[in-house]
Amino acid sequence: MTRPLRADAQRNRERLLEVAAQAFAHDGPQVSMDAIAKQAGVGIGTLYRHFPTREALVEAAYRKELARLCDAAPGLLETMPPDRAVRAWMDLFVEYMSTKRGMADALRAVIASGGNPFAQSRDRLLGAVTTLLHAAADAGSVRTDVRPEDVLVGLGGISLATADPAQAEQAARLLDLLMDGLRHRPT
Amino acid sequence: MTRPLRADAQRNRERLLEVAAQAFAHDGPQVSMDAIAKQAGVGIGTLYRHFPTREALVEAAYRKELARLCDAAPGLLETMPPDRAVRAWMDLFVEYMSTKRGMADALRAVIASGGNPFAQSRDRLLGAVTTLLHAAADAGSVRTDVRPEDVLVGLGGISLATADPAQAEQAARLLDLLMDGLRHRPT
DNA sequence: ACGCTAACCGGAGACTCCTCCGTTTTGCAA
DNA sequence: TTGCAAAACGGAGGAGTCTCCGGTTAGCGT
Structure with a gap:
């Protein structure tokens, strides 16, 4: 189990973390999930699959x-x-x-x-x-x-x-x- | 300041508290505010005026x-x-x-x-x-x-x-x- | 009894969270 | 190469929170 992530998934995951860290630092910890997803150029669904909460x-x-x-x-x-x-x-x-x-x-x-x-x-x-x-x-x-x-x-x-x-x-x-x-x- | 509540306001306030206590006990503390307002027979606006959060x-x-x-x-x-x-x-x-x-x-x-x-x-x-x-x-x-x-x-x-x-x-x-x-x- | 105004009512609407599922993409196998 | 499942994508949508403001009413003063 936990086979390695598919290449695109891996990319998205990293992008999300990057954007999230930046967003938290810049806009406070309550920035909307939508905003983070949008800024990372992915759909909300993708965000929530990687980070369920x-x-x-x-x-x-x-x-x-x-x-x-x-x-x-x-x-x-x-x-x-x-x-x-x-x-x-x-x-x-x-x-x-x-x-x-x-x-x-x-x-x-x-x-x-x-x-x-x-x-x-x-x-x-x-x-x-x-x-x-x-x-x-x-x-x-x-x-x-x-x-x-x-x-x-x-x-x-x-x-x-x-x-x-x-x-x-x-x-x-x-x-x-x-x-x-x-x-x-x-x- | 804090003049006495108008009679109708007073009534609604009490009704809300009554319903809320019951709802919390019965459905857990995360019942929706809408549900409480509806059950008390008032609009959400009224609920939030009495209890801002x-x-x-x-x-x-x-x-x-x-x-x-x-x-x-x-x-x-x-x-x-x-x-x-x-x-x-x-x-x-x-x-x-x-x-x-x-x-x-x-x-x-x-x-x-x-x-x-x-x-x-x-x-x-x-x-x-x-x-x-x-x-x-x-x-x-x-x-x-x-x-x-x-x-x-x-x-x-x-x-x-x-x-x-x-x-x-x-x-x-x-x-x-x-x-x-x-x-x-x-x- | 009757106006009149301050105070109250209530729901439409702007936002956010999170889920669900049809569509698209990846990368292994033939 | 090409085919094809498995995996990932992404946005529409249901549910909830809270705000805003036009409509309504209580109750004081006359």
Whole structure:
């Protein structure tokens, strides 16, 4: 299964991603799907076959950049103590989500529908969190009985709840609170 | 300002709320606005004048029940130690949000648009959280430097991020984590 | 009782999302 | 080359959201 795409399909797919990334950056994350399709010179049907939902398109368009976020984790661990690295990465996460506003919505849609369309990025994110948490746990600065999935979903929740740029400080306070929870020693 | 509604407007408003509550309960939170208007025997225009967005309607329809949630706080404080009361109320909050699924979406929309259409319910919720937190702080079981708004938004975030009923356990673990953060003594 | 105006009503219409399916194209096999 | 299925294309259309504005009505002042 998943035989290679036909040449024309491949071309269209790439064109769509290119146009989408540009459109999101230029017109905000709520540009109409029709507009993207038109600009890419394909019909709406084609767009929807490649990306069945708006979220799928957003995810695909941002996948590369999101990978960069994940890849940042090891670097942080090299330049600061593990617990500070965890906290620093959390900031990056929330900042990323609020920059690419469409991302937060996509994230939520996937969370809500327990979706696997996100599986790829999700796994990657989970990997980054796990790495950070393990390092901090080894250093004895966070507890060991917390699941990385929970931390990831928690970060998602904070991003969702503080989507408004005016709430950046509140987001930071919530991250601090989360960190404090992670440091807590169960009695 | 806010002179009393004209008699017919008042009637329509009430009729709409009645029908909406019923429709949400019966057909899920995504029933079409048209359907609600039709069932209430008014035009869509009328519906939208009274409730400018879907979220406003949801909020109004659930306002009473939400008040009950808030009113539950003092009772909890009477029957258990303050910190356990806080935690118990958190469960109620999340459960409520997941029961009235439309509520979570409304909550988010309001958070995102920093809206005051929610102001009424928000104040009430904030009051409940404040009461609980103060009681627990007085008893020395949670720290004193945490803002009730942050806790409320945090609860909202957890609700949003664990909207899927299958994530109930994860929600509980996140609430535990939040509680641990609240208990933490800043060094 | 009766005007009159501010406030309300309601549906047509502009948009968007997404689906469905007849038409077109690709590229393998003969 | 040529034929031909399988795969991809693309737009018409159903459904929904929300806006706009001409028509209607309530209820105050006389």
